[in-house]
Amino acid sequence: MLKRKKNKREGMDPHIRSLMKIVGEKEILYKPEDLLSYDCDGFTVHKAMPKAVVFPENTEEVSAIVRYCHMNNLPFLARGAGTGLSGGAIPLNNEVIISMVKMKKMLHVDLENRQAVVQPGFVNLKLTHSISDKGYYYAPDPSSQYVCTIGGNVAENAGGAHCLKYGVTTNHILGLEVVLPDGEVIELGEAGVPDRPGYDLMGLLTGSEGTLGIVTTITVRILKSPQGKQTVLAYFDQVEDGSRAVSDIISAGIVPAALEMMDKTAIEGVEAGTYPVGHPPDIEALLLIEVDGILAGLEEQVEHILEVCRKRNVREVKVASSEEERGRWWANRKTGFGAMGAISPDYLVQDGVIPRSRLPEVLQNIYDISRTSGLRIANIFHAGDGNLHPLILFDSRVPGETEKALKAGTECLKACADVGGSITGEHGVGIEKKEEMRFIFTEEELEAQMRIREVFNPYDLLNKGKLFPTPSRCMDVKKIVKETVAVK
Amino acid sequence: METKHNVSIEDRFGNRGTEVYKPVTEKEISDFLKKANEEGKSVSIEGGGTKRGYGGQGEAYDWTLSLADWKGVVEHQAGDMTVTVRAGTTIAELQTFLEDYDQKVSIDPCWPDDSTIGGVISANESGPKRMNYGSARDLVIGLRVVYPDGEVIRTGAKVVKNVAGYDMNKLFIGAMGTLGVISEITMKLRPKPKYESLVLLSVEEEEVDTLRSLAVSIQDAMIEPVCLELMNPQLSKYLTGREAYTLLVGFEDVEKAVKDQEGWMEYHKPASAQMDVKQEEDAREFWKAFSKRAPNALDQSDGETKVVLKTGSKPMEAFSIIKEAEKIQHEVSVQVESHGGLGHGISQLVVSGSEEGIVSFVDQLRKYAAKQKGYVILKHLPTELRKSIDPWGNYTSGLFLMEKIKKAVDPDHTLNHQRFIGGI
Ligand SMILES: Cc1cc2nc3c(=O)[nH]c(=O)nc-3n(C[C@H](O)[C@H](O)[C@H](O)COP(=O)(O)OP(=O)(O)OC[C@H]3O[C@@H](n4cnc5c(N)ncnc54)[C@H](O)[C@@H]3O)c2cc1C
Numbered sequence: 001m002l003k004r005k006k007n008k009r010e011g012m013d014p015h016i017r018s019l020m021k022i023v024g025e026k027e028i029l030y031k032p033e034d035l036l037s038y039d040c041d042g043f044t045v046h047k048a049m050p051k052a053v054v055f056p057e058n059t060e061e062v063s064a065i066v067r068y069c070h071m072n073n074l075p076f077l078a079r080g081a082g083t084g085l086s087g088g089a090i091p092l093n094n095e096v097i098i099s100m101v102k103m104k105k106m107l108h109v110d111l112e113n114r115q116a117v118v119q120p121g122f123v124n125l126k127l128t129h130s131i132s133d134k135g136y137y138y139a140p141d142p143s144s145q146y147v148c149t150i151g152g153n154v155a156e157n158a159g160g161a162h163c164l165k166y167g168v169t170t171n172h173i174l175g176l177e178v179v180l181p182d183g184e185v186i187e188l189g190e191a192g193v194p195d196r197p198g199y200d201l202m203g204l205l206t207g208s209e210g211t212l213g214i215v216t217t218i219t220v221r222i223l224k225s226p227q228g229k230q231t232v233l234a235y236f237d238q239v240e241d242g243s244r245a246v247s248d249i250i251s252a253g254i255v256p257a258a259l260e261m262m263d264k265t266a267i268e269g270v271e272a273g274t275y276p277v278g279h280p281p282d283i284e285a286l287l288l289i290e291v292d293g294i295l296a297g298l299e300e301q302v303e304h305i306l307e308v309c310r311k312r313n314v315r316e317v318k319v320a321s322s323e324e325e326r327g328r329w330w331a332n333r334k335t336g337f338g339a340m341g342a343i344s345p346d347y348l349v350q351d352g353v354i355p356r357s358r359l360p361e362v363l364q365n366i367y368d369i370s371r372t373s374g375l376r377i378a379n380i381f382h383a384g385d386g387n388l389h390p391l392i393l394f395d396s397r398v399p400g401e402t403e404k405a406l407k408a409g410t411e412c413l414k415a416c417a418d419v420g421g422s423i424t425g426e427h428g429v430g431i432e433k434k435e436e437m438r439f440i441f442t443e444e445e446l447e448a449q450m451r452i453r454e455v456f457n458p459y460d461l462l463n464k465g466k467l468f469p470t471p472s473r474c475m476d477v478k479k480i481v482k483e484t485v486a487v488k
Numbered sequence: 489m490e491t492k493h494n495v496s497i498e499d500r501f502g503n504r505g506t507e508v509y510k511p512v513t514e515k516e517i518s519d520f521l522k523k524a525n526e527e528g529k530s531v532s533i534e535g536g537g538t539k540r541g542y543g544g545q546g547e548a549y550d551w552t553l554s555l556a557d558w559k560g561v562v563e564h565q566a567g568d569m570t571v572t573v574r575a576g577t578t579i580a581e582l583q584t585f586l587e588d589y590d591q592k593v594s595i596d597p598c599w600p601d602d603s604t605i606g607g608v609i610s611a612n613e614s615g616p617k618r619m620n621y622g623s624a625r626d627l628v629i630g631l632r633v634v635y636p637d638g639e640v641i642r643t644g645a646k647v648v649k650n651v652a653g654y655d656m657n658k659l660f661i662g663a664m665g666t667l668g669v670i671s672e673i674t675m676k677l678r679p680k681p682k683y684e685s686l687v688l689l690s691v692e693e694e695e696v697d698t699l700r701s702l703a704v705s706i707q708d709a710m711i712e713p714v715c716l717e718l719m720n721p722q723l724s725k726y727l728t729g730r731e732a733y734t735l736l737v738g739f740e741d742v743e744k745a746v747k748d749q750e751g752w753m754e755y756h757k758p759a760s761a762q763m764d765v766k767q768e769e770d771a772r773e774f775w776k777a778f779s780k781r782a783p784n785a786l787d788q789s790d791g792e793t794k795v796v797l798k799t800g801s802k803p804m805e806a807f808s809i810i811k812e813a814e815k816i817q818h819e820v821s822v823q824v825e826s827h828g829g830l831g832h833g834i835s836q837l838v839v840s841g842s843e844e845g846i847v848s849f850v851d852q853l854r855k856y857a858a859k860q861k862g863y864v865i866l867k868h869l870p871t872e873l874r875k876s877i878d879p880w881g882n883y884t885s886g887l888f889l890m891e892k893i894k895k896a897v898d899p900d901h902t903l904n905h906q907r908f909i910g911g912i
Contacts, residue, residue, distance in 0.1 A: 110802075111708065112704055112707075112803075112804050113802040113803045113804055113805075113833075114707065114803065115802075135708075135710070156651065157651045157655065159649055163649070167622065167626060168649060170655065170658075171622060171626050180889075186885050186886045186889070187885045187886075188885060188886060190861055190885065191802060191861035191862075192802060193800045193801055193802060193833060193861060193862055193863070194623070194800055194832060194833050194834060195612060195623065195662070195798075195800050195834060196800060196863060196884060197863065197865050197880050197881070197884060197908075197909045198884045198886065198887065198890050198908075198909050198910075199659060199662070199663055199667075199889075199890045199893055200612075200625060200658040200659065200661060200662055200663075201886050201889060201890070203625060203655055203657075203658025203659075203661075204654055204655060204656075204658050204659060206655065207651050207654065207655045208654055208655075212654075224707065224708065224709075224710060225710070226710065226712075227710035227711075247567045250567060250569060251566055251567045253590055253679030253680070253682065254679070255678065255679065293712060293741065293745065294710075294711065294712060294741060294745035294748055294749060295748075296744045296745045296747070296748035297741050297742040297744050297745025297746075297748070300742050300744065301742065353645070353647040353648075353649050353650055354647060355565060355568040355570065355646060355647055356567060356568050356569070356648075357565055357567035357568050382649070385648050385649045386568075386647055386648065386649070387649045420645065420646050420647070421645065421647050422645045422647050422649075422650040422651075422652045423652050424650070424651050424652050425647070425649040425650060425651065426649065426651055427651070428651055429651075429652060429653065433652075437652060437653060440645065440652060441642070441652075441653065442642075444639055444641060445641050445642055445643075446653075448635070448641045448656065448897075449653050449654045449656060451896045451897065452654055452656070452659070452893065452896070453654075454896065455889060455892045455893050455896055456889065467653060468653075
């Protein structure tokens with residue numbers, strides 16, 4: 001028996017054999033047919049095959065895998081649920097993928113101190129579900145929350161509809177255990193204690209798209225659910241009225257928990273999707289606005305919002321009459337991206353951010369881009385934050401249309417960058433927006449960031465080729481000069 | 489640029505250079521740093537000067553870069569709820585400017601009249617209301633930083649949500665000026681609350697645990713205080729005239745919601761507690777006095793040594809830290825005025841007395857805090873004392889990475905050399 005087993009492994013890549021020793025025979029995939037579903041994440045335009053996928057169960061195993069890769073010069077990267085929209089988990093360099101999905105335990109809940117400790121593979125929505133009976137919840141709520149992992153959220157600094165009032169992932173992370181690219185384990189923000197002296201490595205790690213280290217334990221802040229919520233749905237005949245209402249609400253001193261917008265094409269999509277709510281087909285834009293907090297104060301805020309909408313010529317505006325109705329409106333919104341599948345074979349999600357007051361003009365630019373490219377663009381986005389999600393609808397079977405879609409996406413980002421905005425508000429740069437980084441950063445600024453990567457990840461084995469544009473000549477020259485100086 | 493030569497650096501708090509430069513443009517900052525870097529000069533950075541007693545083993549630097557004249561609002565779009573200001577603007581100047589738009593920067597650090605926003609961000613300072621509004625690191629969305637070689641680097645952007653590249657803002661917030669000179673800061677704003685009030689609940693020493701239970705139930709209830717700060721009897725005596733443990737519970741919302749929550753407090757307060765409510769202007773006046781109570785480096789008067797401690801712990805552990813400090817102060821004969829944030833875990837203690845007393849107070853409190861996985865650092869103490877007490881304590885995970893970052897950004901140790909943890 002023993003002998004035959006040995007034979008079976010003969011001819012097997014020795015690295016696979018070694019990795020198998022760390023995680024066990026069942027916790028590794030290496031046959032090409034098993035690896036197929038790991039050739040991309042939610043950004044499906046690019047594909048590449050990993051060397052293997054391993055499924056560690058604890059920090060020690062992650063550290064041992066990483067150490068092995070480090071010693072043997074094998075590229076590697078971490079993967080959560082693979083819902084990332086910028087290609088962060090795509091194995092561009094035949095990486096060993098370290099899947100975090102088996103590390104999915106909740107380790108500790110401390111209601112008195114309002115914190116919870118979870119493993120990185122723990123699914124976002126599960127956290128809220130596990131504490132909701134006691135009246136608590138975890139605030140960052142990406143639309144993918146029913147599948148995406150908290151580890152992936154940390155890596156992308158994920159946002160969501162309710163981040164307008166409550167902040168994004170980085171504002172809710174209290175502590176991280178991290179495996180560095182050489183296998184060493186460090187703890188940041190131990191015990192979730194705030195403001196530990198020293199540089200804010202935790203803040204740097206959050207949003208670093210898995211290029212600085214692999215997060216193996218996360219301490220998050222949890223919140224008490226608000227006493228009351230009121231949700232308003234407003235229909236507009238003009239996009240411009242809708243977007244001006246957004247600014248008016250914000251300027252009126254109201255801090256909505258969420259302030260979302262959809263335009264006509266987006267509405268067509270969600271109404272054809274799994275959770276239609278019967279939005280009129282002929283409106284140009286809708287706003288979904290939620291206020292929450294002390295019940296006694298909500299009515300006044302809702303009144304104020306209704307008044308603002310009326311001043312902006314709203315066609316119809318209503319307040320959710322039940323939790324059930326509110327739930328339907330949100331399901332309709334949160335499944336919005338996927339719903340585009342009902343009206344288009346493919347879609348590309350973009351993720352620009354602009355100062356809120358520039359909303360009307362930038363939306364207009366996006367419509368112009370749609371017209372000149374000949375592709376429909378649906379807008380479904382976090383208006384209150386100025387975080388746009390133009391969804392570019394295309395058909396990859398039509399030759400040249402994928403390229404056209406990518407180009408239109410880039411143009412949308414340029415339109416955001418041109419008004420002083422950013423090329424990504426929550427989905428990350430990954431491989432998708434690497435080159436667009438130049439829209440907002442100078443060569444020196446990019447280099448300042450790369451110097452930080454070098455500190456953590458000097459051999460660039462961890463998630464190589466992401467985040468930064470391919471070096472330009474200017475930088476190469478600089479590097480050579482530096483090296484010559486160093487030799488001198 | 490105003491320049492002063494041969495400045496006397498004899499003072500109690502150190503962190504000064506013999507030449508003081510006060511740039512009035514960013515270019516001047518950049519040129520200054522280039523020159524310092526080329527000539528191998530060590531530079532100490534200063535804003536309002538309140539924090540000169542904060543960190544630093546080296547007493548003297550060659551040059552001081554004072555940002556006190558580099559001030560003013562650069563950009564403010566009320567509808568965007570963001571503001572961009574120069575580093576030397578004081579907190580009070582900034583808040584006064586925003587007042588006209590019914591907006592504010594929601595941080596409430598000490599000495600708003602003297603502290604500059606650059607200094608507050610560099611030290612990651614905050615106050616009791618961080619419980620609800622977050623700390624400095626939650627509010628900064630963009631920076632212009634002048635690197636030690638004079639290069640100007642922008643981090644983040646003027647938008648409230650942004651994940652393009654690394655979150656480089658975080659590198660400079662709380663870095664105590666050891667990586668670059670923050671020139672401009674862009675922050676998120678909040679609307680000024682429509683109404684505010686402050687509930688004060690005082691109990692005798694033997695009843696103090698009832699305040700702990702109350703704090704736990706407040707947090708477990710669906711009310712939304714902006715702070716839950718426990719003052720020890722000495723601080724309470726100074727600020728309220730009542731020598732009793734006092735819990736500060738603030739509310740900021742529309743008036744109806746504030747009143748509703750005051751009602752909750754009235755109903756749930758411990759039987760033995762004395763409750764006062766300060767409304768609107770009275771509440772604001774209270775916070776003003778509160779923010780000015782601790783000493784800072786602008787106060788050069790001799791007399792009794794006073795030091796300021798900051799402790800970090802799990803939120804509710806702040807309660808036991810405040811209590812433990814009471815015990816230790818009697819054992820080592822020092823006087824302590826303290827407050828601890830039961831909703832965020834940061835406490836501040838002003839300790840006065842003999843130097844030996846202070847040294848052993850810090851030592852004992854550090855041991856206690858370490859047991860709870862907390863820490864104690866010293867935000868303000870004379871140079872002399874910094875030789876016997878390391879302001880930063882001796883342990884932090886990831887220190888080797890911090891050293892490498894310093895080396896990558898400021899290889900010649902031009903900026904605030906040895907001001908920070910581990911001699912960075
Ligand atoms: C339909 C849909 C809706 C979405 N809506 C939103 C939204 O509203 N807001 C939003 O912010 N995002 C949204 N996203 C994007 C995506 O869900 C988030 O970026 C999410 O945080 C990714 O989590 P994941 O577990 O899928 O990570 P993955 O996609 O597996 O990985 C993402 C990146 O994180 C790295 N990584 C994963 N785990 C770790 C770890 N433990 N340590 C270090 N690095 C790690 C990977 O290497 C990769 O670079 C949406 C995606 C989809 C498909």
